Amino acid sequence: MQSRRQTADKRSIRLKPGMFRFCAASLLVFSGLAGPVSADINVTQLANDGVMVSDGETRILIDALVVEPYSVYGGLPVDVQPMFDNLTGPFSDIDLVLISHRHHEHNQPVYACQFMQKSSQTQLKTSEQVIGLMRERCREFVTTSPRVEVIDPLHGNPTVFEVGDARITVFPLSHGTQSYARIENFGHLIEMGGMRLLHIGDAAMSAEDFALAGLDSTQIDVALIPFWFFQPGPGNEVVTRFLGESRKIAVHIPPSEMDEVKAYMSESFPEVLILSKTLDKASFAPIPKTNP
Numbered sequence: 381m382q383s384r385r386q387t388a389d390k391r392s393i394r395l396k397p398g399m400f401r402f403c404a405a406s407l408l409v410f411s412g413l414a415g416p417v418s419a420d421i422n423v424t425q426l427a428n429d430g431v432m433v434s435d436g437e438t439r440i441l442i443d444a445l446v447v448e449p450y451s452v453y454g455g456l457p458v459d460v461q462p463m464f465d466n467l468t469g470p471f472s473d474i475d476l477v478l479i480s481h482r483h484h485e486h487n488q489p490v491y492a493c494q495f496m497q498k499s500s501q502t503q504l505k506t507s508e509q510v511i512g513l514m515r516e517r518c519r520e521f522v523t524t525s526p527r528v529e530v531i532d533p534l535h536g537n538p539t540v541f542e543v544g545d546a547r548i549t550v551f552p553l554s555h556g557t558q559s560y561a562r563i564e565n566f567g568h569l570i571e572m573g574g575m576r577l578l579h580i581g582d583a584a585m586s587a588e589d590f591a592l593a594g595l596d597s598t599q600i601d602v603a604l605i606p607f608w609f610f611q612p613g614p615g616n617e618v619v620t621r622f623l624g625e626s627r628k629i630a631v632h633i634p635p636s637e638m639d640e641v642k643a644y645m646s647e648s649f650p651e652v653l654i655l656s657k658t659l660d661k662a663s664f665a666p667i668p669k670t671n672p
């Protein structure tokens with residue numbers, strides 16, 4: 381608990397006048413993407429950095445089997461918990477669950493077991509570390525269900541698969557050094573609706589690691605980024621270098637810091653979206669490619 385607190389403190393944003401400016405987004409839509417062209421991508425905020433993403437056809441949860449608050453991070457509001465319990469609203473008809481890593485504000489094994497056992501068609505593809513913690517709660521289900529799969533993407537050898545009309549690429553993105561070096565953290569690139577959406581979990585603010593993941597050469601249309609990347613420093617360099625042209629949502633914001641973060645972001649990064657409440661939604665339409 382102590383170390384989690386320290387982590388949370390480190391992430392606390394310190395207000396400074398904006399030092400960086402982004403270009404207006406001008407997005408190229410690649411041909412060859414999975415899914416119907418020109419469908420919107422809808423992002424629904426759940427708990428912490430948990431979201432449901434959908435193109436109206438395929439529905440994917442990322443880091444969204446989080447119900448209880450943990451450390452300074454939020455859980456689901458009381459009025460939304462029944463939706464989780466009953467697989468309704470944003471938790472209905474989920475095709476795929478993705479989980480970036482095993483930390484408790486990204487996945488809660490009791491609830492992950494509950495969700496997966498209640499659903500009938502949802503697939504779960506994640507790391508051995510995440511599955512390992514779930515195994516302690518629902519061993520038989522996790523070890524016997526064909527809907528649960530351990531994946532082991534490596535640098536240069538991502539795990540790529542299709543679910544519904546979405547194509548998903550999973551790749552390692554370091555969580556950090558020292559005690560964090562052992563935490564397996566995944567980046568998820570979801571191609572749907574003719575666009576690419578990126579979720580990075582708790583990726584370290586390391587340009588080297590983003591380059592190693594191949595993000596130098598990948599056009600991202602929508603990026604979900606922990607809010608501390610927007611503080612002056614290495615995170616900001618990562619955002620500018622790799623995600624400068626994407627439309628951005630700042631995530632992983634502790635409820636107690638929400639007002640402070642929103643004030644800072646609206647001054648320094650007014651183009652970055654914040655979905656401050658559970659069930660807040662954003663829709664992203666493909667931006668037509670403009671001829672030079």
Ligand SMILES: [Zn+2]
Nearest residue numbers: 481483555582
């Ligand atoms: Zn973490």
